[in-house]
Amino acid sequence: MQVRKIAALVAVPVAAAIALTACGNSGSDSGKSGGTVSIGIAEPKFLTPTNTNDTSGSQVLEALFVGLVDINPTTNKAELDVAEKIETKDSKTWSIKIKDGYTFHNGEKLTSDSFIDAWNYGAYGPNGQESNNFFAKIKGYGDLNPADTKAIPTTKTLAGLKKVDDLNFTVELDAPFADWLSVVGYTAFYPMPKAAFTDVKAYNEAPIGNGPFKMKGTWTHDQKVEVEAYDGYKGTKPKVKGIAFKIYQQATAQYSELLANTNDIMTTIPTSSLSSATADLGDRYKTSPSSSFTFMALPVYNPKFANADVRKAISMAIDREEIVKTIFKGSRKAADSFVSPVVPGYKPGAGGDAVKFDPTKAKALLDGAGGFPGGTVTITYNVDGDHKEWVDAVCNQLIKNLGIKCVGAGEPKFADLRTKAKAKQDIGAFRMGWSMDYASMENYLDPLYGTGGSSNYYGYDNKAFNALVAAGNQEATADGAIRKYQEAEALLAKDVPVAPLFFGQNVYGYSTKVKDVFVDARGHVDLLKLDTK
């Protein structure tokens, strides 16, 4: 009698909860092609093209907009999209002709002004746009961004942008840049309609684009952004009729929803779920190359790492394959060069001996250089990311293979690590990462290894290297540029300013309701290929 009462007490709320939540299990229409799909993202920072450079925001914008060129999801090369032709003789002045007949979702015709106005807005310093620096190569950028950030610029338009007629305009760069089309494939270069500039804040909540999908309602912060197919779209039409971008803050919550089929696509499965992902998802668990690149900076500014042989010895003593297998369960790849394999021009093994695991040679090299100064290598990392495990593994390998001491040192946040590195403090070797903004070798070489590069916190400074990258930029063709970039990379293999460690991969999964899911190098789902089943 009492037992029955207990059972009843427990069963009633549980049953009620299940009954209430289970009803209406409708994430997407199943059973046919051309339904709606849900894709998990994080909360975007902004949804204005010139103000968006996070993966989640640009994934949404990719549905709403098309640019002059499109980056092919598999080859990562720039291909003409809205542009009918783009020509240049000297890689400095580019004439652009756009295709006729494209319209924005509000009916406004797409013209040269749609691009020129948007780029001017993005480049204007006081607007404080996140992608402001992407326009830095265009002539006149300096006038819009005076060195004194409190001063008001004298002009609001880039001198390098000239309208010829409604469908033609020219762009003049400050200096020749052969791979500029790769840059133009980036989110920041999407066009914006006139309506955007009257109230940018309102536009950010419901961007009006020119792409295959249009907004359905407005952005529900921290919950979702919904888009539906735009009937007036002139380009290749998508197969699905709508997409709900569902916003998650916690990866484990998203993974649970993927398993429950209430979210269709998850583009980054968390490391903690990797060991069970194959069993959970079967052949719906996939990997594809991503542009992310993890490496260990061996700061040249630090006297302990001043000797190139010491740096090379450390890099050679790391068994990357072993760490990839045991810690990342194959979800990453051992790095063998200084640029990601996704960019055109990557050469397998370009890192030379420095990236080949050879403990005996490494030990000999280090002994030849007189051992490691002080005898203890410190590897600094930020504890708010998933880094401790592999840093410890690298440390153990250095201890075993080089016979030196090694300790991992945690900083609370990456910002703390970066501040210390920028102040050239002795924090030993440190963890770094990079993902590309645009698919060009230059986007790895210049910011990471160029003198004064935006992410070169380890003081690498090689005039010959800088000259080769600059020479590559001035080539007339992208292929010519690549040859020069590869020569520059060869110098890195000698100097080893960083120890390349891992190439990232997209580790993604999808529900039973969708098919043809592909995640490209920038971590975006290919929305045109995607379909329901």
Next chain:
Amino acid sequence: MLRYIVRRLLQMVLAFFCTTFIVYSMMFATGDPLTSLAGEGKELNDAVKAKLTRDFHLDEPFLVRYWYYIKGLLTFDLGDSLSQRPIAEILGEAWSYTIQLAAIAFVFVVILGVVGGVIAGMRRGGVFDNVTLFLTLVVIGIPSFVIGLMLSTFPGGKWGWFTPGYDADKGIATLIVPGFVLGALALATAVRLTRTSVAENLRSDYVRTAKAKGLKKTRIIGVHVLRNSLIPVVTFLGVEIGNLMGGAIVTERIFNIPGVGFQLFKGINLSDGPVVVTIVSVLVVVYLLANLLVDILYAVLDPRIRYS
């Protein structure tokens, strides 16, 4: 009574300013928010840095910034978050979720907690009593985030019994399981507290007198025992309202509910000072009000307690 309430309200004002000052200075001490805002990604460009510095007075000394903040609060202007959304808007949306969630948790605690506690207290030593004692011990022993994660992964994710995260289309139904997880610990404590209290009161003189007078059992329990037994439980529940709001930070993350705890966590992660300080200030007010409410309820339940 009125004087008492006024005095308490004045104390609250002082407590409020002290806490905001402490939280504000702690956020200030965590360093340059412009470097943290980028997370593991690339550094913000100069144009963005200049704009944020301008908008948030980042180049001004601490006291001046605090003054701007208090001035905003007093004129009911909560300002913008570092991600440039009005905080009033963020909070307005977030509160509705947290209140729904806390209300569900509270209903579980009150109904299951009090009913379970009364039954267990009346039949001390019985099967029901022993089973609840064991179950509540388990719940008290396991941290709520473990319970939450387990529920979200297995019955929610792998077995598909319920939607493992909040879903706006399905509404409040998807908050029931999270609400249960949020209230679990309080529920267990409430059961035990009520049980002890009821068992104790059942042995008291007035119950024996009532029985001797021939009162019905339902009346003895329902009116006399319950009213006396509820005093400690009400104290506990009042304090618990504050805890439920704070505890939501864990539950809301696990079940992806965009409530106050979710926003607070996001703010801390991004070193978004304005958001963190405002949310903490609001939580402080909730706590203070809940405490005041409890103290007033005492007097209602127990006529012997008087405030002057």
